[in-house]
Amino acid sequence: MTPPRCTLLAACLCVALAAVQPAAASAASSPASAPAEAGVNVGKPSALRNLVPAEQLERQSAQQYGALKRQASDNRALAPESHPQLQRLRSIAARLIPHATRFNARADKWRWEINLIGSRQINAFCMPGGKIAFYTGILDILKLTDDEAAIVMGHEIAHALREHARERIAKSELTHLGANILGQVVAGGRFAGAIEAGGSLLTLKFSRDNESDADIVGLDLAARGGFNPRAGVTLWQKMAQASKGAPPQWLSTHPTGPNRIREIEKHLPEVLPIYERTSRTGASAR
Numbered sequence: 001m002t003p004p005r006c007t008l009l010a011a012c013l014c015v016a017l018a019a020v021q022p023a024a025a026s027a028a029s030s031p032a033s034a035p036a037e038a039g040v041n042v043g044k045p046s047a048l049r050n051l052v053p054a055e056q057l058e059r060q061s062a063q064q065y066g067a068l069k070r071q072a073s074d075n076r077a078l079a080p081e082s083h084p085q086l087q088r089l090r091s092i093a094a095r096l097i098p099h100a101t102r103f104n105a106r107a108d109k110w111r112w113e114i115n116l117i118g119s120r121q122i123n124a125f126c127m128p129g130g131k132i133a134f135y136t137g138i139l140d141i142l143k144l145t146d147d148e149a150a151i152v153m154g155h156e157i158a159h160a161l162r163e164h165a166r167e168r169i170a171k172s173e174l175t176h177l178g179a180n181i182l183g184q185v186v187a188g189g190r191f192a193g194a195i196e197a198g199g200s201l202l203t204l205k206f207s208r209d210n211e212s213d214a215d216i217v218g219l220d221l222a223a224r225g226g227f228n229p230r231a232g233v234t235l236w237q238k239m240a241q242a243s244k245g246a247p248p249q250w251l252s253t254h255p256t257g258p259n260r261i262r263e264i265e266k267h268l269p270e271v272l273p274i275y276e277r278t279s280r281t282g283a284s285a286r
Contacts, residue, residue, distance in 0.1 A: 039102075040220045040270050042162070042213055049166035051173075054106070057166055058129035065113065065131035072117045079116035079136075086116040089134055092150050095225035096157060097130075102224075103217055104161040122242060126156035128165050142238045147222070147231035154218030154225075162217060164210040215260065216267050223271040226278040232264040 072078035079086040093114045100107035110130035120137040132153065139149065159165070219229040 038270075039224070039274055040216045040267060042103075042216055045162050046167040046170075048170040049163045051170040052166040054128070054163065054166060057169070058110070061127040061129045061131055061165075062111075065127055065133070068117075068133065069115060072115075077118040079118065083116060085134075085136065085139055086114070088146070089116060089132075089149065089153070090114050092146060092153055092225070092227075093132065095227070096150065096154055096221045099221050099224040100130075100157065100161055102220075103158070104163070107161060122239075124152050124156055126153070126160045128160055128163070130157075130160060132156065142235075142242060144235070144238075145231060147228045148235040148238070150222040150225060150227035151218060151229070151232045151235050154221035154227075155214045156218075157221060158214035158217035159210065162210070162213055164214070167210070168207070211260075212263055215264055219264065219267055219271045220274070223275040224278065226275070226282075229268060229271045229275055232268075233261055236261050236264070 069078055093112070097107075097112055100110075107130065112130035112132070114132045115134075117133055117135050119135040120141065121135040122138045122141055124132075124134040124138050126132045134149075134152075138144065138152065142148070144152065215232065219232055222231070223229045
């Protein structure tokens with residue numbers, strides 16, 4: 001009798017989790033996995049992410065990001081270095097990135113890039129390895145303040161720091177491959193081939209939990225960079241307004257709603273003291 005698919009999948013998950021336990025234990029001992037200082041505490045990232053090699057995913061990310069820049073340049077849509085909005089974004093990034101290692105110790109080795117693409121899309125992203133892009137639509141149509149732009153950037157950086165792409169790919173492969181994955185895990189263990197098969201990292205959709213995780217970490221990064229985390233509320237109010245009619249591209253992977261705003265408001269007491277301290281000192285909080 002053939003075992004039910006759900007039983008096989010459960011077995012796969014058990015074996016997969018056992019395979020990543022050493023890596024997960026190492027991550028738990030790292031100060032970057034669960035900051036003990038003032039600020040948010042989102043716990044450890046998913047252990048399943050360890051099934052996908054980080055370095056390989058980051059290489060693919062760099063390749064896709066490079067292709068996107070070339071396409072934008074060919075279409076004369078890639079902002080030049082002198083563009084005021086690009087300089088503004090890079091200035092914001094310079095205040096957020098120094099705090100990235102609180103949530104991922106490897107972030108100080110990433111080759112961060114920040115670029116601006118001319119398009120009416122309301123969209124922005126940060127790919128694995130710190131590859132950031134904003135579309136002019138999200139800045140111009142929503143008329144984002146610096147604080148709101150920092151919230152968007154912090155959120156997107158948080159997806160990369162918390163390695164949600166690795167987690168999403170691992171879960172997808174477990175779901176689709178089912179029992180066949182047992183052989184790969186037992187044999188050595190990692191979904192190296194899943195990355196190429198996984199399609200574009202630009203359109204990867206994250207779970208609701210991932211989105212909440214990124215919201216919270218993004219608030220912390222913004223506050224440490226000296227940006228008002230209350231802008232998380234006004235940002236999503238603007239997003240909700242913009243979603244009426246045809247929903248913006250960003251909202252196809254970042255659903256809005258009153259629950260999201262309430263969750264942000266719930267965590268404001270954790271990050272407002274950090275923001276107030278940085279505002280007084282005029283320097284980013286370490």
